[in-house]
Amino acid sequence: MSDLAIDREVDRSNMQISDEVAIQITDMNKWYGSFHVLRDINLTVNRGERIVICGPSGSGKSTLIRCINRLEEHQKGQIIVDGTELTSDLKNIDKIRSEVGMCFQHFNLFPHLTILENCTLAPIWVRKTPKKEAEEVAMHFLEKVKIPEQALKYPGQLSGGQQQRVAIARSLCMKPRIMLFDEPTSALDPEMIAEVLDTMIELAEEGMTMLCVTHEMGFARKVANRVIFMDAGQIVEQNEPEEFFNNPQSDRTKLFLSQILGH
Amino acid sequence: MTSSQHASYVRTEMLPESPPPLTESGIVKWVKENLFSGWINSLLTVVSLYVIYVCLSHIIPWVFQSVWNAGSLTECREIAQEAYGHTHGACWAVIKERWHQLLFGFYPQDLYWRPILAFLLMFVALAPILFDRVPRKLLFFTAIYPFLMIWLCWGGSIWGPVCAALGFVIGYFTLITLEKVAGSLIAIIGMFVVPVMWWLYLSGPVSEMLTSTLPIGLQAVGSKDIGGFMLSFIIGLSGIALSFPIGLLLALGRQSNLFIVKSICVGFIEFIRGVPLITLLFVASLLLGYFLPKEVTFDLIVRVIILVTLFAAAYMAEVIRGGLAALPRGQYEAADALGLDYWKSMRLIILPQALKISIPGIVSTFIGLFKDTVLVVFVGLQDPIGFSNLIRAATEWNGIYWELFVFIGACFFVCCFSMSRYSMYLERKLQTDHR
Ligand SMILES: Nc1ncnc2c1ncn2[C@@H]1O[C@H](COP(=O)(O)OP(=O)(O)OP(=O)(O)O)[C@@H](O)[C@H]1O
C-alpha cells in the first residue's frame, strides 16, 4: 500500500480515449450462494481508458474484474466485451478470453514450462500461430518487459517481480485489446513493485485499455484517467484521480483514503 | 571490542565471493560420525551387525551350498549330503528343470521364440513412451504393438488382430468425418458405436473371409496353454496400458460439472474400491458369462484383463485426482484466462503437472496391479504360483517350496524394482520448480 513515487514522467501523448466502447456492464449482479457479492454494477469502459479500482478487502473488486473474462459467472445483468455479450456460450467465452489479457496477484505462471514456452503456449494453441513466429513475438514482449535473457529458465528460478513481468508478457503475446490486472504488485517487495509498475506504465503509454485493481495510489494518480471506489459489492464513487484523491465525496471513500494514505 | 557493542555499523568493504568449505572426507571420519557417534548409537551398530551376521550366515550357505543338477528332491538331498555334509542348501535343480514352465506355462517349447520376440519388441514399443530422446516415429510401432503381441502369443490367422485394429482406425475416421458433418457430440457417440458394431458383427466374417483367401498365420496356441510368468506379464502389461487412460478419464469425470458424468464416475470408483479384487475375478470367471450374449464368448484371460483393468483404473483415478487437487486453482484460472478450452488446458497445463505430482502413486498402483496378477490362480489360470503348485504336485518335487517362491519372487522383484527406479528417474527429469 505504498504511495510509491514513480520517478519518471509519464508520456501521455498516446493515451487517447476513443468513443468506442470496450466494456459495457449494465445492472450486473452476482451471488456466491446466498451472499450478494456484486450489486447493480454499471460501468462503461471506453477504448484507451486506464481505470484503477480500489476499495477495502472483500468489497468485490476481484470478483468484478474476474466477471469480465468469465472466470466468475454473473447471474443478472449484462456484460458486453468488445461487442460480444458474455453468456454461457462457450465459443463467446473463449473468444473474449483470447481478447482480454489478465494478470493475477500470484502470477500463475506455468511452472512446468520455460518462460518462452509460457509465452508461446496460447498463441500456438489458441491463435494457431506457427511456432517460430510465436517465439519471435514472445521474445519481442520479453524484451519489452526487460527480461529476454531469462527466456529459457523456468518460472521457479525467477524473482517475484520478474515472474509478474513474464505474466504480463504472456498476456501481451495474445495481443489483447484489454488488460485486466488483479493486484499485480501486492505479493511483491517494494523494489520489485517499481519494476512491475514501470512495465504497466509503459503499457498505458502505448494506449492499452486497462482495468487495474490496485492499492498503488501513486500509479493511480499518474496513469489512471478514472478511479473507482468499491465497497460492499457496489461502486460507491468514481472520479478523475485528482478529484478523487483531493476531494472525495462519500464518507466511505474518505475513511478508506485516510486509512490507505495513512493520515 | 566487538561490533555488538556498537549500535551503528557500516560496512566499508563488500566481501568477495568465496567458495564453499570443503567437506572433510575419509572413511574413518564417516564411520565415526554415522555409526559410533554416541554410546546408544554404538550399541545399535553392534546389535545390527550381529543381526546381519546371523541372517547372512543362514542365507549364504543356503544359496551357495546348493545343488543344480538333480532329477528329484530326494536326489538333491543325497547329493548335498555327500558334498556339504548337510542338506540345508537350496535345490536349484527344480528351477533348472522347470524354469520354462514357470516362465511360459504349457506353451509349446518349439514356439518359445514367439513370446520372447514379443517381450523384446515390448521394449521397442515402450521406448518412445518412456524416454523422450527416442524418435517419435516409433510411436507408430507402439500403436500396433498390442495387436502384434496378441498375434505372436496366441498365433492364428493374422487377420483377426488386423480386423480388431481396424476397429480403432474406423473409430478414428468416424470421429473425423462426423465432426465435420454432424457436430462433436454425435461424432463422439459415433466414435464408440461404429467400431463396436464393427467388432460385434462385421470383423468376424471379414477376417474369416480374408483368412480363406489369404491364409497368413502362425500356429495357434490356446489360452489354456498360456501360463507362468508370461501370463502375469500379459495381464499386468495390458492392465497397466488400459487402466491408465481409463483412470485418467474417470479422474476428470469425477471433477466434472456435468452431474450425470460425475455420478457415474463416482459410483464406479466407489463400487470398485469397495470390492476385493478376488471377488471381481470370480465375477470374471463365472458371472460375466451369464450377462454377456451367448454369441460373445470371451476368453477367460481377456475377461480377467478387463476386470483387473477396471480395478486398477479406479485406484488410478483416485491417485490422479489427488494430483489434480494438489494444483493451485490459479493454474486452472490462468489457462482459462488465456482462452485455452477445457481439453487443451487439461492436456497442456493441468495434466502434465497433476500427473507429475502423482507419479509415485501411479507407479505404486502399477506395481500393485502387476503383483495382484498372481491372484488369477484362484480362477484357474496357471500363473507362476499356479505352476509352483503343479510342480510340487509332481512326486519327484513334492515338498519343495523355497526355491520356487524365491525364483518367482525374484522375477517379480526385477520388474517392480525397474518400474520404481524408472519413476524416480522420471520425477527427477520432470523437476522444474527448483524450490
Ligand atoms: N468462491 C467464493 N465463494 C464464496 N464467497 C466468495 C468466493 N470468492 C470470494 N468470495 C467472497 O466474496 C467477497 C468479495 O471477494 P473479492 O475477492 O472479490 O474481494 P476483493 O475486493 O478482491 O478483496 P481483496 O482486496 O481482499 O482481494 C468476499 O467477501 C469473499 O469472502
Ligand SMILES: [Mg+2]
Ligand atoms: Mg482480490
